[in-house]
Amino acid sequence: MLFRQLFDAASSTYTYLLADPASGEAVIIDPVSEQLERDIGLITELGLTLRYAIDTHVHADHVTAAGLLRTRLGCITAISAQAGVDCANLPLREGDIIRFGAHSLRVLETPGHTNTCLSLVGPDRVFSGDALLIRGCGRSDFQSGDAERLYHSITRKLFSLPDETLVYPSHDYRGMTLSTIGEEKRHNPRLRLGHEGFVHFMKTLDLPYPQRMQEAVPANEHCGRNPGG
Numbered sequence: 001m002l003f004r005q006l007f008d009a010a011s012s013t014y015t016y017l018l019a020d021p022a023s024g025e026a027v028i029i030d031p032v033s034e035q036l037e038r039d040i041g042l043i044t045e046l047g048l049t050l051r052y053a054i055d056t057h058v059h060a061d062h063v064t065a066a067g068l069l070r071t072r073l074g075c076i077t078a079i080s081a082q083a084g085v086d087c088a089n090l091p092l093r094e095g096d097i098i099r100f101g102a103h104s105l106r107v108l109e110t111p112g113h114t115n116t117c118l119s120l121v122g123p124d125r126v127f128s129g130d131a132l133l134i135r136g137c138g139r140s141d142f143q144s145g146d147a148e149r150l151y152h153s154i155t156r157k158l159f160s161l162p163d164e165t166l167v168y169p170s171h172d173y174r175g176m177t178l179s180t181i182g183e184e185k186r187h188n189p190r191l192r193l194g195h196e197g198f199v200h201f202m203k204t205l206d207l208p209y210p211q212r213m214q215e216a217v218p219a220n221e222h223c224g225r226n227p228g229g
């Protein structure tokens with residue numbers, strides 16, 4: 001499988017491009033609007049056909065490029081069926097399979113950072129969105145977040161994947177790029193607190209809201225900028 005991990009420095013967001021080399025069919029996960037030309041350039045250079053642009057959740061810290069990619073490349077946009085993003089072509093639910101050439105991703109509902117977060121599971125890796133980050137996790141204090149649900153999404157769903165599963169999160173703020181399920185079980189300081197400790201920690205984080213939240217959330221509920229495209 002062709003695989004690229006792309007980074008938006010302004011929002012510390014990882015975007016992932018996956019493709020089947022034989023057919024050229026590709027999927028992009030969590031594309032960022034400011035990186036539209038970079039991503040289209042790469043997809044074009046590599047001779048790929050973008051089938052799907054998937055958002056793991058309604059982001060609060062950046063605007064998705066999903067709608068713009070649909071306009072420019074004719075791909076299908078996908079997000080949780082429960083996210084209220086009516087413009088998305090493909091509403092995703094637990095167990096759904098996204099196929100691109102000989103490869104596929106399985107949808108795992110992992111709410112808690114938001115109430116409609118998804119993770120995407122491949123044969124050897126998981127794209128964990130903002131549910132599980134490297135040695136951390138997404139905050140749970142807005143967008144219908146819930147620390148209890150986040151704890152269960154991580155410990156009952158993501159931690160039930162094989163220990164060697166590669167973990168590719170939506171963000172990293174310290175320069176880390178990759179972890180594994182086993183590594184996070186052993187070393188994630190928040191999860192090591194246990195259920196009650198985790199919930200208490202998350203409820204007392206007291207973080208400022210993301211700078212672009214007022215712009216990003218309404219835009220992302222309409223597939224990003226230029227939603228009519």
Ligand code: FE
Pocket residue numbers: 057058059060061113130138
């Ligand atoms: Fe998020």
